[in-house]
Amino acid sequence: MASILVVGSVAYDSVETPFGKVDHALGGSATFFSVAASFFAEVKLVACVGGDFSQDDLKLFQSRNIDLTGLQRVDGKTFRWSGRYGYDLNDAETLDTQLNVFADFHPQIPEAHRDCDYVFLGNIDPALQRQVLSQVKSPKLIVLDTMNFWISGTYKSLKQTLALVNVLVINDAETRQLAQEPNLVKAARKILSWGPHTLVIKRGEYGVLMFQKNSPDPELSAFGVPGYPLEEVFDPTGAGDSFAGGFVGYLAGVDRQDTRAMRQAIIFGSVMASFNVEKFSLNRLKELTFTEVGLRYKEFRRLTHFDDLEEEY
Amino acid sequence: MASILVVGSVAYDSVETPFGKVDHALGGSATFFSVAASFFAEVKLVACVGGDFSQDDLKLFQSRNIDLTGLQRVDGKTFRWSGRYGYDLNDAETLDTQLNVFADFHPQIPEAHRDCDYVFLGNIDPALQRQVLSQVKSPKLIVLDTMNFWISGTYKSLKQTLALVNVLVINDAETRQLAQEPNLVKAARKILSWGPHTLVIKRGEYGVLMFQKNSPDPELSAFGVPGYPLEEVFDPTGAGDSFAGGFVGYLAGVDRQDTRAMRQAIIFGSVMASFNVEKFSLNRLKELTFTEVGLRYKEFRRLTHFDDLEEEY
Numbered sequence: 001m002a003s004i005l006v007v008g009s010v011a012y013d014s015v016e017t018p019f020g021k022v023d024h025a026l027g028g029s030a031t032f033f034s035v036a037a038s039f040f041a042e043v044k045l046v047a048c049v050g051g052d053f054s055q056d057d058l059k060l061f062q063s064r065n066i067d068l069t070g071l072q073r074v075d076g077k078t079f080r081w082s083g084r085y086g087y088d089l090n091d092a093e094t095l096d097t098q099l100n101v102f103a104d105f106h107p108q109i110p111e112a113h114r115d116c117d118y119v120f121l122g123n124i125d126p127a128l129q130r131q132v133l134s135q136v137k138s139p140k141l142i143v144l145d146t147m148n149f150w151i152s153g154t155y156k157s158l159k160q161t162l163a164l165v166n167v168l169v170i171n172d173a174e175t176r177q178l179a180q181e182p183n184l185v186k187a188a189r190k191i192l193s194w195g196p197h198t199l200v201i202k203r204g205e206y207g208v209l210m211f212q213k214n215s216p217d218p219e220l221s222a223f224g225v226p227g228y229p230l231e232e233v234f235d236p237t238g239a240g241d242s243f244a245g246g247f248v249g250y251l252a253g254v255d256r257q258d259t260r261a262m263r264q265a266i267i268f269g270s271v272m273a274s275f276n277v278e279k280f281s282l283n284r285l286k287e288l289t290f291t292e293v294g295l296r297y298k299e300f301r302r303l304t305h306f307d308d309l310e311e312e313y
Numbered sequence: 314m315a316s317i318l319v320v321g322s323v324a325y326d327s328v329e330t331p332f333g334k335v336d337h338a339l340g341g342s343a344t345f346f347s348v349a350a351s352f353f354a355e356v357k358l359v360a361c362v363g364g365d366f367s368q369d370d371l372k373l374f375q376s377r378n379i380d381l382t383g384l385q386r387v388d389g390k391t392f393r394w395s396g397r398y399g400y401d402l403n404d405a406e407t408l409d410t411q412l413n414v415f416a417d418f419h420p421q422i423p424e425a426h427r428d429c430d431y432v433f434l435g436n437i438d439p440a441l442q443r444q445v446l447s448q449v450k451s452p453k454l455i456v457l458d459t460m461n462f463w464i465s466g467t468y469k470s471l472k473q474t475l476a477l478v479n480v481l482v483i484n485d486a487e488t489r490q491l492a493q494e495p496n497l498v499k500a501a502r503k504i505l506s507w508g509p510h511t512l513v514i515k516r517g518e519y520g521v522l523m524f525q526k527n528s529p530d531p532e533l534s535a536f537g538v539p540g541y542p543l544e545e546v547f548d549p550t551g552a553g554d555s556f557a558g559g560f561v562g563y564l565a566g567v568d569r570q571d572t573r574a575m576r577q578a579i580i581f582g583s584v585m586a587s588f589n590v591e592k593f594s595l596n597r598l599k600e601l602t603f604t605e606v607g608l609r610y611k612e613f614r615r616l617t618h619f620d621d622l623e624e625e626y
Contacts, residue, residue: 223616223619261618304536
């Protein structure tokens with residue numbers, strides 16, 4: 001089992017959906033990622049929190065055996081985000097963002113983490129993402145997350161970071177925006193010419209699409225899986241990060257990066273995202289068992305399986 | 314091989330997309346359905362056209378061995394629709410609708426067609442759909458299409474028709490509207506309590522989701538498949554009807570209605586829809602070969618396949 005270095009945000013979220021609300025609940029991209037990934041591999045978290053960060057939340061990380069050597073505690077308050085979702089649960093409306101201690105975050109990778117084989121660069125300034133990469137030795141796989149804010153604000157810098165990574169995980173609107181191309185296949189071809197060999201496109205309730213380069217073959221290979229149909233979706237916050245956690249977690253867990261493992265990793269990512277949205281904040285992932293994870297993987301097989309054709313076709 | 318009775322519209326469409334335009338091209342729900350279904354089974358078309366309907370278009374139906382005994386030619390002009398799509402190609406903006414001879418269409422099922430085993434009720438007034446059902450003997454499978462216009466305008470009548478059919482094929486917005494429920498699983502449960510045992514939800518570029526009742530088990534079984542990622546989409550007109558044609562066509566072709574066949578039928582529907590959008594009007598389906606259909610079915614296997622887990626999971 002290989003280990004994963006994750007760099008990103010740890011936050012307190014206040015979230016309102018048509019089904020309820022939570023105040024100052026544990027959140028942040030690196031939090032959802034770490035907890036989801038911890039089901040599969042050893043996770044080393046690099047992030048920063050303020051003096052207000054609670055002992056209970058520290059204990060949650062510790063209960064998942066997440067290495068907190070790289071978690072900086074600094075004077076000030078932890079990053080806070082508050083948002084609201086309507087009935088369609090697709091887009092969050094941000095009500096307030098207070099960067100607090102996150103505004104001056106400069107990731108310092110502890111010496112003991114620099115030889116990590118798997119690196120997940122959470123959604124932070126692309127220049128900081130490159131600072132992380134300059135501190136690590138020679139990872140087997142570097143996975144990048146980003147968002148519309150960095151695509152529109154730091155396009156050139158983001159392209160420099162893209163040139164250094166293997167896998168990009170973004171949603172479909174971000175894919176179109178980054179490539180400046182409405183067709184997803186053309187957009188994928190363009191983005192994959194800039195560095196990554198794999199593009200993973202998150203589509204919310206519609207599932208995930210993965211494109212991979214197989215040079216010298218000019219054709220991209222594609223893999224798609226629908227979202228798991230859920231009867232109760234309480235809080236979509238962190239779904240994308242839980243997806244990334246399951247995805248990178250499984251790859252590190254089996255320590256393979258071939259297409260077979262990549263496809264299975266997409267399913268584990270989808271499994272973790274589908275659990276995460278069933279309750280507010282980390283509440284579902286906290287109580288989740290590995291048996292449930294395995295069962296839902298099998299559910300994904302049942303959801304998507306169809307047979308080959310008989311002879312006559 | 315069983316045969317299919319299809320009742321619906323034959324039209325002349327004028328369509329504009331960012332990639333070009335066509336004027337007065339052959340279209341209509343029953344047209345796309347029939348041509349797609351004709352790759353798999355014998356199709357008997359019941360529809361009406363005006364005196365302006367061209368010999369070339371008649372020949373297209375004949376070239377696909379579509380039985381035209383039930384095609385009424387009446388005085389007046391054929392149904393005309395004109396619409397426009399933007400870059401996202403999801404929603405058509407209707408520019409003009411001229412029902413013409415279709416306004417007085419009362420489906421007459423020829424005696425020879427009344428013992429058809431498979432019936433597809435295209436998107437027409439639910440009261441007319443019931444008139445069709447009152448003329449047929451005892452089909453093995455009745456598949457229904459409808460749209461927002463009938464859901465909002467003839468809700469009660471539509472529910473009466475629903476009680477008489479086995480499979481409903483609609484899109485996700487129509488599913489939510491019909492059930493008055495934003496969650497798709499809950500919406501499916503509600504709709505399936507009204508009659509049909511199967512609900513097929515078309516989601517455009519995101520693929521298809523199928524829910525089935527397995528009484529006495531209260532859990533619905535679900536099957537999902539992503540859309541085929543296409544690099545060139547020229548004209549989405551008729552994609553839903555081509556889907557239905559491939560779906561019902563395959564079921565009639567193998568003359569089975571078990572879940573295994575239903576899932577394979579969903580793939581053939583997706584195959585036919587994916588070809589249909591590659592060119593304007595019927596231009597792609599016209600030139601399509603059965604070998605291409607079989608190859609794309611295999612592509613769908615490649616697109617969606619992932620392996621079971623190893624022992625350790």
